[in-house]
Amino acid sequence: MIKYILNSFLLCSFYLVSGQSTNYWQQHVDYKMNVSMDVNTYQYKGKQDLVYTNNSPDTLHRVFYHLYNNAFQPGSEMDMRLQSIKDPDTRMVNKIKVDGKEIKESRISKLKPNEIGYLHVSNFKQDGENAVAKEVETILEVTLAKPILPGKSTTFSLDFEGQVPIQIRRSGRNNAEGVELSMAQWYPKMAEFDYEGWHADAYIAREFHGVWGNFDVTITIDKNYILGGSGYLQNGNEIGYNYQNKGVIVEIPKKQKTLSWHFIAPNVHDFTWAADKNYLHDVIETDFGTTLHFLYKNNPNIIDTWKIAEPKTVELMAYYNQIVGKYPYKQYSIIQGGDGGMEYAMCTLILGTGKAEGLIGLIAHEMGHSWFQHVLASNESKHPWMDEGFTSFIEDLGVNKVSEKKSENPFFSAYKSYINLANSGKEQPLSTHSDRYDENRSYSIASYSKGEVFLAQLEYLIGKENLMKTLKRYFYDFKFKHPTPNDIKRTAERISGANLDWYLTDWAETLNTIDYGIKTVESATDGVPKTSISLERIGRTPMPIDVLVEYTDGTKESYYIPLRMMSFQKENPTPEIKRTVLKDWAWGNPNYFFEIGKPKSSIKKITLDPSNLMADVKPENNVFEVK
Numbered sequence: 001m002i003k004y005i006l007n008s009f010l011l012c013s014f015y016l017v018s019g020q021s022t023n024y025w026q027q028h029v030d031y032k033m034n035v036s037m038d039v040n041t042y043q044y045k046g047k048q049d050l051v052y053t054n055n056s057p058d059t060l061h062r063v064f065y066h067l068y069n070n071a072f073q074p075g076s077e078m079d080m081r082l083q084s085i086k087d088p089d090t091r092m093v094n095k096i097k098v099d100g101k102e103i104k105e106s107r108i109s110k111l112k113p114n115e116i117g118y119l120h121v122s123n124f125k126q127d128g129e130n131a132v133a134k135e136v137e138t139i140l141e142v143t144l145a146k147p148i149l150p151g152k153s154t155t156f157s158l159d160f161e162g163q164v165p166i167q168i169r170r171s172g173r174n175n176a177e178g179v180e181l182s183m184a185q186w187y188p189k190m191a192e193f194d195y196e197g198w199h200a201d202a203y204i205a206r207e208f209h210g211v212w213g214n215f216d217v218t219i220t221i222d223k224n225y226i227l228g229g230s231g232y233l234q235n236g237n238e239i240g241y242n243y244q245n246k247g248v249i250v251e252i253p254k255k256q257k258t259l260s261w262h263f264i265a266p267n268v269h270d271f272t273w274a275a276d277k278n279y280l281h282d283v284i285e286t287d288f289g290t291t292l293h294f295l296y297k298n299n300p301n302i303i304d305t306w307k308i309a310e311p312k313t314v315e316l317m318a319y320y321n322q323i324v325g326k327y328p329y330k331q332y333s334i335i336q337g338g339d340g341g342m343e344y345a346m347c348t349l350i351l352g353t354g355k356a357e358g359l360i361g362l363i364a365h366e367m368g369h370s371w372f373q374h375v376l377a378s379n380e381s382k383h384p385w386m387d388e389g390f391t392s393f394i395e396d397l398g399v400n401k402v403s404e405k406k407s408e409n410p411f412f413s414a415y416k417s418y419i420n421l422a423n424s425g426k427e428q429p430l431s432t433h434s435d436r437y438d439e440n441r442s443y444s445i446a447s448y449s450k451g452e453v454f455l456a457q458l459e460y461l462i463g464k465e466n467l468m469k470t471l472k473r474y475f476y477d478f479k480f481k482h483p484t485p486n487d488i489k490r491t492a493e494r495i496s497g498a499n500l501d502w503y504l505t506d507w508a509e510t511l512n513t514i515d516y517g518i519k520t521v522e523s524a525t526d527g528v529p530k531t532s533i534s535l536e537r538i539g540r541t542p543m544p545i546d547v548l549v550e551y552t553d554g555t556k557e558s559y560y561i562p563l564r565m566m567s568f569q570k571e572n573p574t575p576e577i578k579r580t581v582l583k584d585w586a587w588g589n590p591n592y593f594f595e596i597g598k599p600k601s602s603i604k605k606i607t608l609d610p611s612n613l614m615a616d617v618k619p620e621n622n623v624f625e626v627k
Helices: 002-015 077-084 303-323 356-368 384-402 412-422 440-462 464-478 485-496 501-509
Strands: 028-038 043-053 060-066 093-098 101-106 118-126 132-136 139-148 153-163 181-183 192-194 197-199 213-222 226-229 258-268 273-276 279-285 291-297 331-336 341-344 347-350 516-523 531-537 545-551 556-561 579-581 591-596 603-608 623-625
Touching: 077 101, 118 132, 118 139, 139 153, 213 273, 226 279, 226 291, 226 331, 273 291, 279 303, 291 303, 303 356, 303 384, 303 464, 331 356, 341 356, 347 356, 356 384, 384 412, 384 440, 384 485, 412 440, 440 464, 440 485, 440 501, 464 485, 485 501, 516 603, 516 623, 531 603, 556 591
Parallel strands: 028 213, 291 331, 331 347, 556 579
Antiparallel strands: 028 043, 043 153, 060 139, 093 101, 118 153, 132 139, 181 273, 192 197, 213 258, 226 273, 279 291, 341 347, 516 531, 531 591, 545 556, 545 603, 603 623
């Protein structure tokens, strides 16, 4: 533990002189927890000691904890949201018929007392003194016994007791695939305090945010269970389980009913685990230094599928290491235990059934979050597009990389989904808090698809080489921090030299759309064989424009119209085609005119954005073609 505290001090010192600004700071926590799980009642009790270091310039008089399990009770804010939103998550509702009409009924609303989730705290102390702790559903509000001064640390101790709910969403017991315990967001978790203040968001729907720190966790449970999750197992020989070689190595005395599994997870912002009596456990040692663990049910219908997925997972992680940066931990676990897929520190909980292709795609996404959320820890409650969208971006690249059939544009589906949403009238800005979307569909497409297009479209703006350099620099500069939207924008600017503030503003903070069109194509009349081409900007969002001209003799040439406010000229993305750089296009003028030195009769086709990397919401006017 001394080593981990020293590492954290060095990291905090580094943050003061690099990254977002010379004044950057972030809080730090060191958790020590001992928990005992009763597998008959699915209730657990624990003790937590937490050393909290206030690296902020503020004096703190209160702190806040998350009590996520309290959401899984009838009448909770999450329950009410399920009952009021137009398109509730289908995993969280039952379809029933009332007066011949099918309605969707919140599963939470029907939970019995022994099926609900709860998490209660007692005996809260600060450095041995009683502090006032008030439970407000999924938030614990603590009035401190004494203020925490800037640069000082304090120790919080508490007792907690919880009940694991029937699995409704992510965490819970006895999920649809028979996994007994999926222990996500199960403990009193310190809320994040940063330059914006406290992020003590109630658990209503989806995303999380946490404080960087170290976890020392001991879990006592029935000896017949196998555990996997965050952290490195410290006492494999003692409990008779060699985690690296996936097997029992000593005989456990029959009179011993339980085992205590001791894990340490350094420099993470969460701790998750899963347990089942019937897990198979495969281990793969890689040549890039990370041991991959696969825990899944001993079900003959899925074993072959998991065996197919395992080497693909190695390929995917190697690829992510290459295009983003080296995964910094020595272990990663893929565990059957979710109700879909959800990322956690050093692991993911996912569904384990279905076809191999689907399992590989799910792993590609959830493991991708190990970079975009569990190393680059953006606030996914406020900016879900930064973790879901960026993860979807490398997922599509990764799946394309490991698939036999390659796609010319692996981002096609993301563009299609975003454009459909933009044209539907139901889009909300990316600056919308993840809990504040009117519909789940709007949230999903905005966060996953529009967030992915943000990066893919950067290739259109600054070129592929600059984009990939941006990803690596972003990882290097902001790993183990909480990057903001401005940080990815500024990284791209530093790498490329382009001005991109307009892009972040239009894309993330407004509903402005991209819509360009070919207005006219006319023969010139000054006696020289020329063609006059008139373009128009219809949408509010500006873009540089790539134009491809194809001639009747089979030749091609391209034209590039820089965007004035970018102060930038992109490298030719198709060097095999001759390119002419035209004068820039200023946003204030919605019209643009240029000429080419060939007659109109020689033109077969003119295309705006032949790469299809510009998210034009009305692409039908981007092509002029002689039929």
